[in-house]
Amino acid sequence: MDVPVDDKVLDYEPHPLTEEGYSASAGALEELTRRAENHNQPPTSHIHGSSTSTESHKWLSKILPHGTIQSVENKFHLGNYVLDRQTGEKTWEAMSIYVRVGMHLLYYGSEQEKALHWKKTLQLLQNQSEKMGKEYDAPESKQHIVPFIQSFQLESTLYEMVEPDPNAYxxxxxxxxxxxxxxxxxxxxxxxxxxxxxxxxxxxTAFPTIDLATKYWIKGFGFTLERLLGSAELAAQFDGGSIVIARLAPQDYHRWHAPVSGTVRGIKDIPGAYYTVNPQAINEPGTLDVFCENKRSVMTLERSATGSPIAIVAVGAMLVGSIKYVGGVDTIGATVRRGQCLGAFYYGGSTVIVVYPPGEVALDEDLVRNSTGHKMETLMRVGWRTGVKA
Structure with a gap:
């Protein structure tokens, strides 16, 4: 496993993605999703291969223009550290090769090219996400299951599943x-x-205020609660409040659960893009804010304990096929309890954002310290405590 020399991002300006670079990056993504159609190959041999491996570097070097690939390697550590809450250990997670290609697609050339480039990128990512969704909904795709389990060493988690037999899916x-x-x-x-x-x-990551979130974590331009939630009226209820950002990696259990008990007061589906939600994309100043650009669904709860509104935003990401609620919780007036499953993401990475109004929660100090002091994510599980009513 390749690990960077230090934790700091090197101070280089990103190399603009030229038309040549865009075409090469688009071709690389299409090649990766084509390789994923090979049911007999483990995912770590293609779409989930480490972007820091020698094999990945050689492959990208053959496809992408030298200036583009060198700039990304200078600009970013191709992965990120996370802190394990249980053990306190810091571990390195290498960026998957498909996320690496997605990072290239966030770049653009001149201002005149920007709008056209983003339009093309949106269409490309939508097409490839829909392609992967169809591919993994096909009966033949079940051949991917065992290699996926083996690649990400998930054998020890099978006992947790309602259906523990991989062949039953x-x-x-x-x-x-x-x-x-x-x-x-x-x-x-x-x-x-x-x-x-x-x-x-x-x-x-957890931030007592939105201002702290934009200072330490969400660096892309254009982030506002109004844009995230798709409503100025709703956003006003959370002005000055707290935010928790939960990023799911592809190998994670891919359902999300209620952070509080309450009654469903609103559901709003917001169409959008399929950009990567990798921290390197979220933390990069000057790029667009992917949380407010990506496809997402906003659930508003009235919290049982306090009567306050709570917003839960399920955000799709690169190669995510769909976002689906389960168990009828997307019905206005439905009641949910803390820890109850709310929905599922289908293939790809994704994120769940929880927004609390001012004074609704005092976030746990270790989570805030990791997010602001160390500028790192904390490995968490469903149901673990994130805070308590102030």
Whole structure:
């Protein structure tokens, strides 16, 4: 595993993505999704291969213009550190090769080229995401399941699943959005409804205010609560509030759960793009804000313990096929309890964002410290405590 020399991002200006670079990056992504159609190959040999491996570097060097690939390697560590909340250990997670290609697609050339480039990129990412969705909904895709389990060493987690037999799933997407036993994810302090929980098995950041989130983490231009939630009226209720960002990697359990108990007061589906939500994209100043650009669904709860509004935003990402609610929770007036499963993402990475109004939660100090002091995500599981009513 290749690990960078230090934790700091090197100070280089990104090389503009020329028309040649765009075409090469688009071709690289199409080649990766084509390779993924080979059911007999493990995903780490193509779409989920490490971007820092010698093999990946050689492959990209043959496809991408030298200036473009060198600039990205100078600008970014091709992966990121995460802190394990249970052990306190810092581990390095290499960026997958498909995310690496997605980073190239966030670049553009001149201002005149920018609008056209983004339009082409949007269409490309939508086409490839839909392609992967169809591919992994096909019966033949079940041949991917066992190689996927082996590649990401998920054998020890099979006992958690409602259906532990990989061969029982009709498609890869059915396995990807697998259901786990409720007992496998007990919630913290179940008798205390003032406690808030992690909405997912994830890499999590937590910020007491939106201003801190944009200072330390969300660096792309254009991020506002109004854009994220798709409503000025709703956003006004959270002005000055707290935010929790839960990023799901492809190997994670890919359902999200209620961080609080409450009653569903609103559901709003917002169409959008399929940009990568990798931290390198979120943390890069000057790029567009992917949270406000990507396809997402906003659920608003009235919290049982306080009567306050809570916004839960399920954000799709690069190669995500769909975002689906489960169990009828997307019905206005439905009641949900903390830790209850709300929905599932189908193939790809994704993110769940929880927004709290001012004074609604005092986020746990270790999560805030990791997010602001160390500028790192914390490995979390569904149901683990994230804070308590202030």
């Amino acid at each position: 009709p498609t890869f997407n059915a396995f990807f959005a697998r259901e786990i036993k409720e007992s496998a994810r007990p919630i913290a302090d179940p008798e205390n409804d003032l406690v808030t929980s992690s909405p997912a098995d994830c890499r999590l």
